[in-house]
Ligand SMILES: NC(=O)c1ccc[n+]([C@@H]2O[C@H](COP(=O)([O-])OP(=O)(O)OC[C@H]3O[C@@H](n4cnc5c(N)ncnc54)[C@H](O)[C@@H]3O)[C@@H](O)[C@H]2O)c1
Ligand SMILES: [Zn+2]
């Protein structure tokens with residue numbers, strides 16, 4: 406069959422809308438009609454050359470949709486099921502899935518290659534194979550993906566909103582709750598209030614943090630963070646650090662969470678300096694993997710017993726946490742509707758990413774018109 410998709414052919418070039426051939430589902434695969442796709446900063450790293458994928462690649466890794474067809478042996482979902490995609494598959498049986506770390510599933514090894522685990526592709530044009538970002542390619546109207554890449558969700562939930570729980574919400578919320586281990590009474594500093602950072606605010610607040618101090622140069626982001634429960638918001642890290650020093654009588658923050666668009670050594674140093682003894686820095690934001698972004702004193706870590714760690718997918722278990730977060734939304738305990746600043750058509754994908762660069766969006770969402 407044919408499908409329309411937004412494709413990147415090389416770095417520093419916008420998405421192009423093209424029509425591709427799509428294979429039907431093979432064993433263990435499903436055909437999904439995407440309803441919505443979130444505009445996460447990670448796709449921008451592909452464009453900017455920070456995370457060069459195999460080209461050409463269909464963009465998009467935050468997605469929700471409806472299963473249209475299933476291949477042989479699929480037991481997890483059936484046609485008509487509503488699903489949210491997991492940007493790392495969860496096979497359930499690899500070493501990491503079996504030990505409660507589905508975010509590290511071995512099946513995710515080809516997410517930037519954009520192929521299926523066996524190296525084959527489902528999108529084509531003539532003789533050329535097209536990859537799918539994170540084995541999903543949610544900037545397409547339809548895709549053929551692994552059953553392990555979808556999580557069935559309650560069908561009364563709006564998929565245009567539930568889509569956010571495919572990446573930004575768990576990655577941000579889990580950075581605070583799981584990776585940061587925020588507990589009641591903690592003081593948390595959050596750098597970067599985008600689609601992820603705003604959910605780190607929600608996570609820290611729900612975990613009972615006493616102070617949630619955010620840093621973002623964009624005024625709209627700071628105002629949004631305060632509406633989502635942050636207690637203080639600053640445009641720069643130095644002023645935030647002064648306030649944290651005052652709020653904690655010089656003891657420093659318990660957690661510093663880094664969710665800026667592109668991580669650099671300055672933000673890592675600021676985060677490491679703002680935490681106190683026994684504190685934790687979590688690096689969730691990405692940068693060019695070849696760049697060394699962590700330049701800090703090992704002795705500071707030792708003498709103050711500080712921890713610096715990375716976090717993927719909010720250190721969450723997508724099969725459980727996608728459903729869990731949606732149930733919190735359903736119960737009125739997690740904001741999702743308020744996260745969406747603007748909705749776009751697939752053809753407006755470059756406009757959506759320009760708005761992200763211009764600091765206009767908490768999260769932009771493509772709603773597929775079909
Ligand atoms: N680890 C993971 O599992 C995972 C998952 C998804 C996205 N990411 C990465 O997380 C990062 C954030 O993604 P997003 O979609 O929220 O991006 P975004 O562009 O929506 O938000 C980034 C925010 O950081 C702010 N910012 C930039 N530099 C800053 C600085 N020095 N100090 C404070 N704030 C600063 C920007 O103003 C913006 O509000 C990206 O690098 C993305 O690729 C990681
Ligand atoms: Zn993402």
Ligand SMILES: [Zn+2]
Nearest residue numbers: 496499502510
């Ligand atoms: Zn696995």
